[in-house]
Amino acid sequence: MHAQSGGTSSSYSRFGMGLLNDQSQSFNRNMGGVGQGLRYGTRVNKQNPASYSAIDSLSFILDVGMSLQRTRYSLDSEMQTYDNTAFDHISAGWRIFPHVGMSIGVVPFSSIGYNFSQQNDVVLGIYNQQTATQTISYYGDGGLHDAYLGVGWEPLKNISIGANIGYMWGNVNHQVLQSFAENGTSSSSYSSLSTYYKASLKTWKAELGVQYQYPLNADDELTLGATVGLGHKIGSDASLLRTTQSGDTIQQTVPKAFQLPMTYSIGAAWRHDQQLTIAADVTYEPWASCTAPQLQSNGIYAATKDAYKNHLRVNAGVEYVPERYSPQYHRRVNYRAGLYYSSPYMKVNGADGPREYGITAGLGLPIQNSWNNRSTVNIGVQWVRREAGSNLITENQFRINVSITFCETWFHKWKFL
Numbered sequence: 001m002h003a004q005s006g007g008t009s010s011s012y013s014r015f016g017m018g019l020l021n022d023q024s025q026s027f028n029r030n031m032g033g034v035g036q037g038l039r040y041g042t043r044v045n046k047q048n049p050a051s052y053s054a055i056d057s058l059s060f061i062l063d064v065g066m067s068l069q070r071t072r073y074s075l076d077s078e079m080q081t082y083d084n085t086a087f088d089h090i091s092a093g094w095r096i097f098p099h100v101g102m103s104i105g106v107v108p109f110s111s112i113g114y115n116f117s118q119q120n121d122v123v124l125g126i127y128n129q130q131t132a133t134q135t136i137s138y139y140g141d142g143g144l145h146d147a148y149l150g151v152g153w154e155p156l157k158n159i160s161i162g163a164n165i166g167y168m169w170g171n172v173n174h175q176v177l178q179s180f181a182e183n184g185t186s187s188s189s190y191s192s193l194s195t196y197y198k199a200s201l202k203t204w205k206a207e208l209g210v211q212y213q214y215p216l217n218a219d220d221e222l223t224l225g226a227t228v229g230l231g232h233k234i235g236s237d238a239s240l241l242r243t244t245q246s247g248d249t250i251q252q253t254v255p256k257a258f259q260l261p262m263t264y265s266i267g268a269a270w271r272h273d274q275q276l277t278i279a280a281d282v283t284y285e286p287w288a289s290c291t292a293p294q295l296q297s298n299g300i301y302a303a304t305k306d307a308y309k310n311h312l313r314v315n316a317g318v319e320y321v322p323e324r325y326s327p328q329y330h331r332r333v334n335y336r337a338g339l340y341y342s343s344p345y346m347k348v349n350g351a352d353g354p355r356e357y358g359i360t361a362g363l364g365l366p367i368q369n370s371w372n373n374r375s376t377v378n379i380g381v382q383w384v385r386r387e388a389g390s391n392l393i394t395e396n397q398f399r400i401n402v403s404i405t406f407c408e409t410w411f412h413k414w415k416f417l
Helices: 049-054
Strands: 059-075 078-097 100-123 131-156 159-182 193-215 220-229 238-244 249-254 263-272 276-285 292-295 301-304 311-320 334-342 355-366 376-387 394-409
Touching: 049 100, 049 131, 049 159, 049 193, 049 220, 078 394, 100 159, 131 193, 238 292, 238 301, 249 301
Parallel strands: none
Antiparallel strands: 059 078, 059 394, 078 100, 100 131, 131 159, 159 193, 193 220, 193 238, 220 263, 238 249, 263 276, 276 311, 292 301, 311 334, 334 355, 355 376, 376 394
16 A cells, blocks of 8 residues: 555556646536536636636635545556545636626646556576566656636626636656666666656646526526637757766757647536536547657657547536525535546557546535525545556546635625615
């Protein structure tokens, strides 16, 4: 059993930009990650910035979340378990003008974290056929974060538009250390080799959103939503440093090595009488057109387009509140559930990376026993399975998400009689 404090300990985070994070808030995540068609006056929904126009005019919203996770890694008959904690998000939202809402926040974009090794026997000499144990150790850490500022505006009744503009930054660090041992002691017959891959990324990020509310009848409403994220080349370099035991050093630098894809998302949410919400989203990201630094078979470190695959994600979720304004506490609890499927966005040694399946459930618990209290503690559980082809690791993850959403009435005007 091992415990680590990073956001992940997955060997799949060696590839691409690491494991992509779900950038939703806790209430979205507990509904399978949906968000394109969701609009609330008391929550911040970063999934679609057009939803900010629904933020209540008298409230200030602050949402902070984190997660705890246990992951079991299995390959053939071998298994290992890791525990991790991760920062999920911090966001705030408020209304700045009639029909105009704003949000700011920080969310993780990707996570890198792993530490493992492989051993095998090799022949050291051509004539004496002496063997030694070769150990290749892999270590990596880092990841990217997105700090955003968003605005949503409802210029026409039932039609809202919005935009998130962000600054994305982080580090990508990978190490591959190769050493040899004979009879349990270090061998000088073969020189050890250390390879370091490093990049410090800084770039912008932007997405545009739209929502359309269509009243079906007095109790039912359908909201359609869509967002487009703008892809672009990142103006940051990637470097490779290789050193041997004898002191030989090779260094290569790749300019503008990384790239972000366009992102296209559509979704819908049906809401009945402020009790039941059912939603579904589809997201497509053409990562195959993006570059990433790769070490070629000829020893050249270069930006190529063979590291990624086009990525598809499908989400569905439901939320049920028995009676939103009931004097009874348990009837004001928000009950949530969802599921999702995600195709691989990365390649692993030339083959398809892991597919991901997830099932989620959670509760939104009012902080105070008062019908007009809108602050909640959100608690959710999530099961995630990542699996790729044969001879690759399968991951089964159990995650607990916890967040606090403060939604307080700060902007009342006092009236004295």
